[in-house]
Amino acid sequence: QVQLVESGGGLVQAGGSLRLSCAASGRTFSNLSMGWFRQAPGKEREFVAAITWSDGTTYYADSVKGRFTISRDNAKNNAKNVQYLQMNSLKPEDTAVYYCAGKVSRGSVRYRPNYDYWGQGTQVTVSS
Numbered sequence: 248q249v250q251l252v253e254s255g256g257g258l259v260q261a262g263g264s265l266r267l268s269c270a271a272s273g274r275t276f277s278n279l280s281m282g283w284f285r286q287a288p289g290k291e292r293e294f295v296a297a298i299t300w301s302d303g304t305t306y307y308a309d310s311v312k313g314r315f316t317i318s319r320d321n322a323k324n325n326a327k328n329v330q331y332l333q334m335n336s337l338k339p340e341d342t343a344v345y346y347c348a349g350k351v352s353r354g355s356v357r358y359r360p361n362y363d364y365w366g367q368g369t370q371v372t373v374s375s
Contacts (some may be wrong), residue, residue: 248273248274248364249271249272249273249274249279249349249363249364250271250272250273250364251269251270251271251347251348251349251364251365251366252269252270252272252347252366252367253267253268253269253345253346253347253366253367253368253369254267254268254269254270254369255267255268255369256345256369256370256371257370257371257372258372258373258374259337259371259372259373259374260373260374261337261338261339261373261374261375262336262337263337263373264333264334264335264336264337265334265337265371266331266332266333266334267283267331267332267334267345267347267369267371268329268330268331269281269283269329269330269331269332269347269366270328270329271328271329271330271347271349271364278300278301278351279300279328279349279350279351280297280298280299280300280301280349280350280351280356281297281298281300281319281328281330281347281348281349281350282294282295282296282297282298282306282317282347282348282349282350282356282362283295283296283297283317283330283332283345283346283347283348284345284346284348284359285341285343285344285345285346285371286343286344286346286368287340287342287343287344290343292346292359293308294308294356294357294358294359295307295308295311295315295332295345296308296311296315296317296332297317297350297356297357298317298318298319298330299356300319300328303319305317306356306357308357310340311334311341314334314335314336314337315332315333315334315335316332316333316335317330317331317332317333318330318331318333319331330347332345334371337371337373338373339373339374339375340373341371341373342371342372342373343371344368344369344370344371345368345369345370345371346365346366346368347365347366348362348364348365348366349362349363349364349365350362350363350364351363
């Protein structure tokens with residue numbers, strides 16, 4: 248089993264920045280891709296960004312491309328892996344609960360049902 252723990256959420260003014268972190272622990276994987284999703288009140292949980300563990304390829308939703316950057320820091324033995332989401336030029340519409348997710352299954356990293364593990368979520372609030 249893999250445990251995911253997010254940190255770094257909070258309140259920021261529009262135009263500001265935040266960095267989210269997600270630490271994965273538990274089983275060791277060499278093929279654990281990781282992503283971020285977000286859910287605003289009354290809306291579906293949507294894809295934000297993802298990074299593959301095999302080669303570090305990154306993917307972004309159009310709404311965050313150019314403003315958000317996903318990165319990773321994985322231990323050589325894959326015993327503990329951390330991913331980050333650097334969020335710049337934040338907008339009020341970025342306000343949501345942000346969830347870290349881990350995926351070992353096949354399929355698109357953009358598709359929520361393909362993810363096997365989820366964190367508890369961290370609130371990001373952007374004031375105008």
